[in-house]
Amino acid sequence: MRLPKSFYSWTTISGAVLASVSFLLIVFSIIISLIFPDEVGDYLGLFSYIVLPVFLVIGLILIPVGTLTKIRKDKKRKVQREVKFPIVNLNDSSQRFVVLIFVVGTAIFLLFTSIGSYQVFHYTESNEFCGTVCHTVMEPEYVTYHGSAHSRVRCVECHVGSGATWYVKSKMSGLYQVYSVLTNSYPTPIETPVHSLRPARETCEKCHWPEKFYDSKLVNRKSYLSDEENTEWNVQLLLKTASEHKAKGLAEGIHWHINPDVNIEYTATSFKRDTIFEVKYTNNKTGEVRVYKDENLEDFEDSPRHETRTMDCVDCHNRPSHDYLSPTKFVDHSIASGEISQSIPEIKSVAMGILVKEFPTTDSAMNYIAFKINEYYGKYYDDFIAENPGIIENAISAIQEGYKKNYFPLMKANYSEYPNHIGHSESPGCFRCHNDSFQSEDGHIITNDCNLCHVIKAQGPAGNIEYSTSDSTLMFNHPMEMTDWKEMACYECHRELY
Ligand code: HEC
Ligand code: HEC
Ligand code: HEC
Ligand code: HEC
Ligand code: HEC
Ligand code: HEC
Numbered sequence: 001m002r003l004p005k006s007f008y009s010w011t012t013i014s015g016a017v018l019a020s021v022s023f024l025l026i027v028f029s030i031i032i033s034l035i036f037p038d039e040v041g042d043y044l045g046l047f048s049y050i051v052l053p054v055f056l057v058i059g060l061i062l063i064p065v066g067t068l069t070k071i072r073k074d075k076k077r078k079v080q081r082e083v084k085f086p087i088v089n090l091n092d093s094s095q096r097f098v099v100l101i102f103v104v105g106t107a108i109f110l111l112f113t114s115i116g117s118y119q120v121f122h123y124t125e126s127n128e129f130c131g132t133v134c135h136t137v138m139e140p141e142y143v144t145y146h147g148s149a150h151s152r153v154r155c156v157e158c159h160v161g162s163g164a165t166w167y168v169k170s171k172m173s174g175l176y177q178v179y180s181v182l183t184n185s186y187p188t189p190i191e192t193p194v195h196s197l198r199p200a201r202e203t204c205e206k207c208h209w210p211e212k213f214y215d216s217k218l219v220n221r222k223s224y225l226s227d228e229e230n231t232e233w234n235v236q237l238l239l240k241t242a243s244e245h246k247a248k249g250l251a252e253g254i255h256w257h258i259n260p261d262v263n264i265e266y267t268a269t270s271f272k273r274d275t276i277f278e279v280k281y282t283n284n285k286t287g288e289v290r291v292y293k294d295e296n297l298e299d300f301e302d303s304p305r306h307e308t309r310t311m312d313c314v315d316c317h318n319r320p321s322h323d324y325l326s327p328t329k330f331v332d333h334s335i336a337s338g339e340i341s342q343s344i345p346e347i348k349s350v351a352m353g354i355l356v357k358e359f360p361t362t363d364s365a366m367n368y369i370a371f372k373i374n375e376y377y378g379k380y381y382d383d384f385i386a387e388n389p390g391i392i393e394n395a396i397s398a399i400q401e402g403y404k405k406n407y408f409p410l411m412k413a414n415y416s417e418y419p420n421h422i423g424h425s426e427s428p429g430c431f432r433c434h435n436d437s438f439q440s441e442d443g444h445i446i447t448n449d450c451n452l453c454h455v456i457k458a459q460g461p462a463g464n465i466e467y468s469t470s471d472s473t474l475m476f477n478h479p480m481e482m483t484d485w486k487e488m489a490c491y492e493c494h495r496e497l498y
Pocket of ligand 4: 252421
């Protein structure tokens with residue numbers, strides 16, 4: 001059984017070899033990943049569903065290209081043909097063989113393409129693809145994602161909508177991202193906010209039903225002061241997430257902003273949306289409109305206006321899945337959990353002194369943390385180390401661990417690049433609007449009254465905590481006596497490390 005002469009060209013043969021080898025490799029890698037689903041690395045999927053199919057298709061294209069050029073060449077060599085199209089004669093055994101190969105081959109190919117494209121679809125929607133293929137670039141988001149309440153929600157559920165338009169849209173921007181990774185032209189840090197983020201109505205509200213409002217939330221904060229004893233300081237806040245009484249729904253409280261009858265639009269002066277310039281409130285039911293302007297902004301008319309945006313979940317919950325903690329927070333967490341012993345003198349302030357530094361790589365940070373702590377305690381507290389073996393090593397590894405989960409020097413990702421808008425201690429957050437300087441013409445101000453959003457239920461150092469009686473609030477007591485904390489916004493001091 002022989003194939004017609006036109007098939008014997010080097011291009012055709014190499015095409016056929018390339019296609020068959022890639023095909024076998026695809027089948028092989030799929031079998032491997034089925035047999036050992038846990039052991040295979042993150043990159044096998046990339047090969048079986050993206051790289052190898054490209055070679056398969058190239059091979060398949062080479063086959064007809066080779067055959068056609070061969071026919072054309074033969075023609076030039078004056079091998080005369082009377083008819084334009086090939087005549088298929090099924091009585092000729094070699095031609096029958098070609099037709100058989102062609103029909104069976106096409107059928108198998110179509111079958112595998114449909115299974116394959118389904119797999120490609122699934123693979124490109126997986127966390128593995130989104131989070132690890134461009135490892136360095138997505139590492140910060142991937143690591144913080146795994147520490148969040150949403151680590152079981154797939155990346156695409158927040159970032160890509162359902163339906164064909166979103167699919168195409170995301171793959172087009174994906175192509176650009178692949179290009180920028182290959183040419184090393186991606187920005188560090190990756191720009192935020194994500195202006196093309198799928199609207200919160202379609203993502204968050206699928207799981208968190210706005211009609212189902214939340215009860216008040218009790219938050220306990222333990223922090224440790226930078227003194228010799230690492231004094232534990234407690235604050236207990238009752239956050240007024242929703243109305244005091246369920247019957248009132250979203251009529252008041254923090255989630256009032258997402259009441260369907262309320263529409264809040266704001267105009268930001270920059271891409272980052274962190275400086276707000278004008279706020280507009282519309283009551284969809286009564287038609288009432290109120291425009292608040294920042295009275296401190298002198299050149300109001302000349303200020304740049306970047307965009308006007310309707311407020312939704314992400315304007316407060318901008319870090320539902322990628323929250324980078326500040327050193328103050330992650331060291332406090334480790335002391336509270338006992339990984340860093342509170343008995344190590346000055347450990348909070350020594351850790352802060354180290355973490356204010358900027359490091360070019362994670363490795364250099366790891367080395368410096370270990371070196372500095374060993375050096376400091378070896379010099380000033382060698383008795384303490386001798387009496388408490390292992391205690392310093394545990395503290396070192398907890399600080400290193402905290403650094404690795406929250407700082408990503410290569411991508412320049414950290415808490416100051418990606419501030420969390422919930423609160424007001426380390427970044428403006430709620431105080432972007434609630435700063436007492438936005439005023440409407442009818443005299444309403446967006447207030448920063450300390451009891452608007454929460455009541456303080458308890459506060460003070462361990463052993464001497466002051467409690468409020470059932471429904472009253474405590475006057476905020478700043479742990480350090482100072483006159484100017486009321487004049488300045490909290491974040492103006494607290495974004496620095498103490
Ligand atoms: C619960 C929803 C949610 C999930 C799940 C989620 N993200 Fe995000 N992601 C967000 C939001 C919200 C933002 C920031 C939006 C903003 O500030 O504009 C964001 C921002 C980002 C950014 C831009 C940089 C930044 O931090 O602002 C990247 C990159 C990113 N996400 C990647 C991922 C990857 C990879 C996964 C899966 C491993 C993932 N996301 C899972 C909601 C989510
Ligand atoms: C696929 C479902 C799903 C989607 C989509 C989703 N969430 Fe969640 N979210 C959850 C679940 C489940 C929890 C509770 C997790 C827990 O208690 O451990 C949660 C918890 C939260 C919490 C409390 C977290 C905490 O740390 O206490 C906030 C705030 C939140 N989600 C906001 C958002 C926002 C904002 C979005 C959209 C960007 C979003 N969620 C999208 C399912 C989802
Ligand atoms: C004005 C800012 C703001 C907006 C807008 C906002 N939230 Fe919240 N939300 C908060 C604050 C503040 C809390 C309480 C603080 C915390 O959980 O750390 C909270 C708490 C939550 C919680 C946790 C409740 C609990 O008891 O643990 C969920 C879930 C949540 N919000 C979802 C949403 C969703 C979904 C949207 C959009 C439909 C939204 N929020 C819009 C500020 C906001
Ligand atoms: C884009 C601007 C903006 C941001 C950001 C913002 N708010 Fe507001 N908020 C408003 C406006 C406008 C009002 C209505 C002011 C008035 O009473 O005239 C308001 C009112 C409130 C109220 C009173 C609601 C009621 O009537 O009971 C609470 C509580 C509140 N905000 C909490 C928060 C919290 C917490 C945050 C941060 C997580 C926040 N807001 C961020 C614009 C904003
Ligand atoms: C617009 C709403 C709003 C106003 C006004 C407000 N806060 Fe807060 N505050 C918050 C939110 C939201 C948090 C964060 C809660 C969390 O982290 O879950 C917070 C956190 C805090 C904390 C804990 C901080 C930490 O990091 O440990 C303290 C203390 C506090 N507020 C005091 C005050 C004082 C004092 C004032 C008056 C000058 C004030 N707040 C005004 C919304 C507000
Ligand atoms: C003038 C600067 C300044 C201002 C303004 C300020 N703080 Fe502080 N705050 C400090 C210093 C310094 C410490 C002591 C830090 C330490 O010893 O670790 C501190 C400690 C704290 C602590 C306990 C420990 C810690 O580090 O979390 C809380 C809680 C706190 N401040 C809340 C607030 C709040 C809320 C506001 C705004 C209402 C505010 N502070 C305004 C400088 C300031």
